[in-house]
Amino acid sequence: MLRPDLAVIADAVRAGSRVLDVGCGDGALLHHLRRAKGVDARGLEIDPANVSACVARGLSVIQGDADSDLVDYPHAAFDYAILSQTLQTTKRPDLVVDSLLRIAHQAFVSFPNFAQWRIRLALAFGGRMPVTRQLPARWYDTPNIHHVTIDDFRSLLAERDIAIDGQWFLSGERRRSAAAANLFADHGIFLLRRNGK
Amino acid sequence: MQEDARFGLDRQVTLPAQLKLDCGQILSPVTLAYESYGTLNPDKSNAILICHALTGDQHVASTHPKTGKPGWWTRMVGPGKPIDTNRFCVIAANAIGGCMGSSGPETPAADGAPWAMRFPVVTISDMARSQTLLMDYLGIEKLHAVVGGSMGGMQALAWAAHFPTRVGAALIIASTARHSAQNIAFHEVGRQAIMADPNWRHGNYYADGQGPAAGLAVARMAAHITYLSEHGLTEKFGRRLQGRDAKSFGFDADFQVESYLRHQGLSFTDRFDANSYLYITRAIDYFDLAEEFGGHLAHAFRGTRTRFCLVSFDSDWLYPTSESRSIAHALNAAGAQVSAVELSSPFGHDAFFLDLPEFDRVVAGFLNMGADG
Numbered sequence: 001m002l003r004p005d006l007a008v009i010a011d012a013v014r015a016g017s018r019v020l021d022v023g024c025g026d027g028a029l030l031h032h033l034r035r036a037k038g039v040d041a042r043g044l045e046i047d048p049a050n051v052s053a054c055v056a057r058g059l060s061v062i063q064g065d066a067d068s069d070l071v072d073y074p075h076a077a078f079d080y081a082i083l084s085q086t087l088q089t090t091k092r093p094d095l096v097v098d099s100l101l102r103i104a105h106q107a108f109v110s111f112p113n114f115a116q117w118r119i120r121l122a123l124a125f126g127g128r129m130p131v132t133r134q135l136p137a138r139w140y141d142t143p144n145i146h147h148v149t150i151d152d153f154r155s156l157l158a159e160r161d162i163a164i165d166g167q168w169f170l171s172g173e174r175r176r177s178a179a180a181a182n183l184f185a186d187h188g189i190f191l192l193r194r195n196g197k
Numbered sequence: 198m199q200e201d202a203r204f205g206l207d208r209q210v211t212l213p214a215q216l217k218l219d220c221g222q223i224l225s226p227v228t229l230a231y232e233s234y235g236t237l238n239p240d241k242s243n244a245i246l247i248c249h250a251l252t253g254d255q256h257v258a259s260t261h262p263k264t265g266k267p268g269w270w271t272r273m274v275g276p277g278k279p280i281d282t283n284r285f286c287v288i289a290a291n292a293i294g295g296c297m298g299s300s301g302p303e304t305p306a307a308d309g310a311p312w313a314m315r316f317p318v319v320t321i322s323d324m325a326r327s328q329t330l331l332m333d334y335l336g337i338e339k340l341h342a343v344v345g346g347s348m349g350g351m352q353a354l355a356w357a358a359h360f361p362t363r364v365g366a367a368l369i370i371a372s373t374a375r376h377s378a379q380n381i382a383f384h385e386v387g388r389q390a391i392m393a394d395p396n397w398r399h400g401n402y403y404a405d406g407q408g409p410a411a412g413l414a415v416a417r418m419a420a421h422i423t424y425l426s427e428h429g430l431t432e433k434f435g436r437r438l439q440g441r442d443a444k445s446f447g448f449d450a451d452f453q454v455e456s457y458l459r460h461q462g463l464s465f466t467d468r469f470d471a472n473s474y475l476y477i478t479r480a481i482d483y484f485d486l487a488e489e490f491g492g493h494l495a496h497a498f499r500g501t502r503t504r505f506c507l508v509s510f511d512s513d514w515l516y517p518t519s520e521s522r523s524i525a526h527a528l529n530a531a532g533a534q535v536s537a538v539e540l541s542s543p544f545g546h547d548a549f550f551l552d553l554p555e556f557d558r559v560v561a562g563f564l565n566m567g568a569d570g
Contacts, residue, residue, distance in 0.1 A: 042534070051538040052555050055506060056562030060534040062525050072526040 002032055005084055005110040005187050008168045012108070012191060013037055017079035020044065020104060022066050022096075023086030027054035034059070042078070044069060067091045070099035078104040085187075087111045088144040094156060101194045106165060110189040115149035115182050116171070134186045150181050150188040157192065166191035203335055204233045204286075206259050209298050214330050216293075219483075222317040229331050230298025231255050231290035234274060235282035237337070244337045245280060245564065246328060247289040248345035248352035251420075251477055252469055254297040255289040258282075263468040269550060279561040285341065292352070293327045294319045294477050296470035300327075302400065303470050313472060314400035321348070321484045325355040329363065339363050342564055346370035346549040347516065348477070351484050354524070357505070358486055358497035366504040368563055370549045371513050373520035374494055374527070375485040380515065383423050384478040387416030391471045400472045413471040414462030421461045426512040426545035430454060487527075494527035501528075506563040507537040508556065510548040536563065 002010055006029045013019060015037040021030050024043030027050075033039045043061035045051050054061035062069070066083070067090050081104035083096065088111050090096045100107035112134050113119075122130035129139040137143065150169070157164060169176040169185035176185040203210075209230045216224040232255045237244060247257050247270070258274040260267060274280045274287055291299035294316070298304075302316040332340065343353040343364050350372025357367040373380075391397055394412030402408040422430075434454040438444070441451065450456040487494040505528050509518040518539045528535040540556055542548035549556070 040534075048539055048541065049555070051536070052540070052559050055536045055538055056558040058562055058566030060504065060536050062529070062535060062537040063539055064522075064537075072529050074530055074532070077529075077532060 002028060003084075004170050004173050005168075005189050006032075008170070008189050009082060009084065009108045009110065010036065012166060013039060013080060015039070018042075018077070019080045019082060020073070020078045021082045021084070022070065022100065023083060023089075024050075024054065024059075024061060026050050027057055027059045027061060029082065029084065030054070030059050030061070031057055066096050066099075070096065070103060073099075073103040075102055076105060079106065080104050081107045083107065084110045085112065088146050088148055090146065093146050093148065094160070097156070097162070097192070098160070101162065101192060105193065107192045108189065109153075109192060110187060111148055111153070112144075113150045113169075113182065113185050113188050114147040115151065116186045117183050118186075120183075150185060153188065153190065157190070161195045163193045163195045164190055165193050204237065206232045206234075207262075208232060210331070210334060212330050212334060216323070216327055216330065218317050218323045219320040220318050224293070224300060224317060224319075224323075224327075226300075227293070227327055227330055228298070228300045228304060229290050229293070229327060231288060231331060232257065232259060233289075233335075234258055234287040235285055237286040237335075241337050242339070242341060243285050244332075244335075244340050245285045245287050246332070246340050246343045246356075247274070247280070247287060248324070248328070248343065248349035248356075249289060249292065250345070250347035250349050251481065252417075252465070252474075253349070254295065255291045256297075257287065257289045261468070264464075272550075272552060273557070273560065279557040280344065280564060281561070285564070288331075288335070288337075290328055290331055292324045292348075292477065292480075294324070294473060294480060296473035301470070302472035302476060303403065311403045313403065314475075316472075316476060318479055318483075319476065320480050321351045322355045322359060322489065324480065325352050325359060328352070328356070329360060332363070339365060342366040342368060344368040344370075344560075344564070345372070347372055347546065348481050350516075351481065351486075354486055354497075355484075357501065357503045358490065361498075361501045361503055364503045366506070366563065366566075368506045368508070368560065369521070369524065370508045371510055371516050371546055372507075373484075373516045374497075374524050375487060375520075376482050381482045383419060384482055386419050388475055388478060390415035390419070391475060394471075397471065400475075402471075408466075409471045410463075410466040413466045413469065413474060414459075416462075416471075416474060417465040417469075418458040418462040421458060423515045424545055424547040426514065426543060428512060429544050432543065433457075494524070495530040498528055498531035498533050501531060501533050503533065504563075504566070505533055505535040506559070507535065508549075508559060509537075509539045510542045510545070511539055512541075512543055513546040513548065515546040 030041040081100040168189040169181035258268040291297040350369035391412040394409030397409035439456040490496040507521040509521040525537040
């Protein structure tokens with residue numbers, strides 16, 4: 001079973017395409033895409049145990065860091081770059097998104113929405129950094145160093161002239177509309193393209 | 198397959214080929230000593246070539262004829278092991294320039310006397326070329342994989358770069374695409390130790406068998422330090438004394454680490470030829486794969502369909518992870534299918550000989566991908 005946001009991405013990826021999953025974890029999505037869609041699946045992953053797990057299942061995955069190692073990929077080498085639940089852990093999310101759209105024609109970006117109502121309530125009334133099912137880490141040990149909301153991300157895209165080819169919003173397994181997403185969705189998934197391409 | 202005398206342990210073949218070497222000379226005939234484990238399948242698609250490191254040999258998983266010890270990669274190669282000989286036909290050949298039966302300074306030249314220092318200087322790519330002759334002889338057009346650690350990894354890279362259609366996958370362990378100044382410097386210390394030994398006699402010591410054992414032992418001692426990590430040495434020996442309670446205020450092997458290195462050096466001279474040590478270290482020093490392809494490593498792999506896996510170890514300072522990463526970058530630029538992983542081990546460069554379950558999983562997973570059955 002794929003994580004719900006990965007299932008959305010897997011569904012939207014074109015069969016036979018070239019895919020780079022940045023922050024591919026244990027390779028669940030790549031493994032699924034290779035089997036179900038015959039994609040040319042590549043990955044970049046920071047955690048060595050995860051890289052080993054990927055290689056052990058026959059995937060082509062390089063140990064590396066989204067912030068520093070995307071520069072080594074040639075232009076337009078992939079049909080899709082995928083950044084699932086990794087954006088908020090990068091040092092410079094804006095530059096990472098730029099890199100994704102340099103090395104791939106389109107990019108899927110998914111992230112937990114920090115403006116979801118449960119988190120707002122926890123912060124507003126608890127007065128403490130929220131710890132929820134979606135964001136289980138505490139403020140001092142969280143890998144998420146750039147908390148972002150769906151509306152924040154939309155404005156980043158507008159500033160950088162990036163087009164949205166698709167968007168999906170989830171709360172748990174349920175889909176949410178784009179209009180209600182910033183308040184109700186716990187995850188946003190965007191399919192991006194550089195304008196004019 | 199019927200009993201085929203070309204396959205099995207302890208084989209040696211002299212091929213009438215003309216091997217054109219990078220130095221410009223022709224080596225002919227070419228003698229190769231090799232072993233195979235497992236059975237070649239009917240469509241000859243399950244062969245894995247294992248290339249050995251500087252002082253390794255073809256006895257990957259069989260008893261070494263000189264030392265009587267198990268082969269150097271017995272823990273990795275065999276039935277049900279990560280490189281599974283129930284599934285793959287594993288082949289390993291002594292590198293040319295070596296001293297375990299392949300053409301080298303110890304073997305006879307045309308005049309019947311040992312080549313000694315008349316043997317031409319060979320390169321890593323020459324080694325790979327000589328192995329293609331062996332594959333031709335064995336009727337293997339395409340290898341499922343070429344696997345090697347250290348110098349073996351360099352040969353795997355050379356195979357993939359020069360013979361891309363003959364290599365399905367390349368597993369490169371604790372290796373580099375270019376020998377660094379520091380690497381060359383350590384080798385030069387070893388060579389000078391050998392050549393400074395009065396018994397070396399410009400390499401002409403075979404007649405009376407009195408070779409430069411002291412020089413070769415020192416070369417091995419110096420090199421051995423580079424295969425270990427500081428942490429590993431400290432953990433294994435610390436400053437502990439060897440068989441005594443107090444310092445001797447002399448120059449015996451007071452410390453355990455001294456005693457260990459002396460033993461490593463001495464036992465090495467029982468199994469290795471000093472001239473071969475000169476030739477093989479030279480081959481490694483000359484290795485710069487990018488140089489062979491116009492200065493761009495990515496050009497070595499242009500259009501390749503070979504799958505690559507690069508494994509490095511975090512405590513290896515001889516061929517550190519940065520070397521693997523630069524190979525991975527070049528392969529990325531060439532659009533190759535590449536995996537790269539740094540494994541954690543306290544044992545330095547030698548980690549690839551030692552027990553590391555995560556390493557086993559990576560090796561098996563990478564090699565089994567795309568294999569039959």
